[in-house]
Amino acid sequence: MPANQPETAAGGRSGQWHPRVRVRALFDALEHLVGGLGTALLAFAALAWLAFVALGSLVGLGRLLAPSAPRMVRGIAERERARLSRWGPEIIGPATPPPADIRATLADSDGGREMRWLFVHGTLGLLLGLVGATLVLDAVQDITFPLWWRLLLPTDNAAPSLVFWTVRDDSAAAAVAVFGVVLAVLFVVFGPALARLQAWPGRRLLAPSGEVDLSLRVAQLSATRAAALDAHATELRRIERSLHDGTQNRLVAVTVLLGASRRALARDPSSADEMLERAQQAAEQALAELRTVVRGILPPVLADRGLAGALAGLAADSGVECEVDVDVPGRCAASVEATTYFVVAEALTNIAKHSRAHHATVTVRRRGQELSLRIEDDGIGGADEHEGSGITGIRRRVEAHDGRLALTSPPGGPTTLQVELPCGL
The missing domain is CATH 3.30.565.10 (Histidine kinase-like ATPase, C-terminal domain)
Known part of the structure; x- marks a missing residue:
């Protein structure tokens, strides 16, 4: 593939539409939607429990049931934070424990954001997860329908769930397969967008608040500065070892061989040539190792x-x-x-x-x-x-x-x- 790629009409880079990358993105979108569907079901169940607690308050059961609601909301929110952190930047939850009751949760900044997320994810997130999963399951079912539709002939309506016509011959079964291809195309086009839309409330509402985010940013910069200094020291040690163990030893050998050659010129001139050749080889090796060290600093x-x-x-x-x-x-x-x-x-x-x-x-x-x-x-x-x-x-x-x-x-x-x-x- 060429080094430079033009932008596509869709607004992305053409490299992003490589078939392998595109197929992987679709599988990722399906995995995100199914994972989000799991936490959305939990959020929907929590909404039902909150409604039950609210009704229980009318008959005096509120004080007994209310403490469980904030812990349930926090637990589901933490599961969503963990899920989103696996697929992008880490989302850090509140360091403080959940409030004591629903009223305190609504008054708390983090608790109120978690309650808003619970409502959005338990409704819109659940709908998006069901739509994405249904598109994929029905597409697979419809595309393969011509292979097994005759097993349904004894029934009154031999057709998959989303198909609105009755299948009684091969042409109608082929039409179901075409309908399945349409569903698959819809998921290819809209699946990644559905996954992003499902995750957006969590990334928006479950992220730390401004003050917490600023303190985390300061801590992150401090850790980054320490890591940079440590990496710099490690790099200096690596360069020092390379120079000491390699280049320095070669240069010492060159010095020894030149001294021996100089003495040999006075005693045995014929052996001096061999020593000078060895000294030249040692110098060339030292240069090669020095170039290697330099390339390791900036290629x-x-x-x-x-x-x-x-x-x-x-x-x-x-x-x-x-x-x-x-x-x-x-x-x-x-x-x-x-x-x-x-x-x-x-x-x-x-x-x-x-x-x-x-x-x-x-x-x-x-x-x-x-x-x-x-x-x-x-x-x-x-x-x-x-x-x-x-x-x-x-x-x-x-x-x-x-x-x-x-x-x-x-x-x-x-x-x-x-x-x-x-x-x-």
Whole structure:
């Protein structure tokens, strides 16, 4: 695929419409809708319980039942926060326990937002989840209907649920299959939008309030600064070890060989030539190791070929088939390009070593003042940054630039690494 891709008429990048990426996005949308349907059913049940508590208050049972309602609302909200955090930026819940009763919940800032989310998700979220799941189930049922419809002949209405005509011959059964294709197309077009719309109230209402978000941001910046200093110190130690263990030893060997050659010229001139040759080889090795250290600081290929060319070179040397799609108008800061380069290099190394993947995709986009990097593979999944997979080092590099990293790697795959880096001037 070319390094630069034009925008499509739909307003996205053409690389986003790669068949493999599109199919994966549809499966993700279905998984989001089904997961949201689960929490929406819980939210609907909580609404019913709240209504029961309200009615119970009229006959004196309110004091007995009221304390359970805030805990139920908080528990369901936490399940939704965990679900949304698996598919995007982490949503942190309140640090304080839920209020004592419904009235205190409505008066509390976090509790009131959770109650509003409960109502929206238990109604609109439930409807969207049912619509998405119904589209998929009925599409599969209708498309396969010509294979098994004759088993329904003894019934009065041999047709699937959404089909409004009776099937009595093969042509009518084929029409059901066509109707199923229409339902499938509707999900392809509207499924991802339904998933985003279902998740929007949770991301809007379950996120921390402004003051909490500001304090979290300050804590995050402090942690980022500490991580950046730690990453810088680690990098300095790596460079020091490389120079001390490699280049310095080579240069010491050159010095020793030159001294021996100088003494040999006075005693045995014929042996001096061999020592000078060995000294030259040691000097050449020292230069090669020095170049390797320099490339580890800032790869010259970035300056020579740009980000697209540098990533294409990494893909060509990768242990798995790798497709690179870069659309970055202009140049970003050298540190941002270097971080992107090292993230891709480390990720491709991990894929080749651990994922058992056959194919990987690297997609880079610049949206305004942010550089978006997405690395996907079709391997076995199960990547965990706490098990020495190299993800921790990638995260430190990214957070040193105040960037964000999200890893999605369910058992069985696929694995997706999403990185966002600020690249404004």
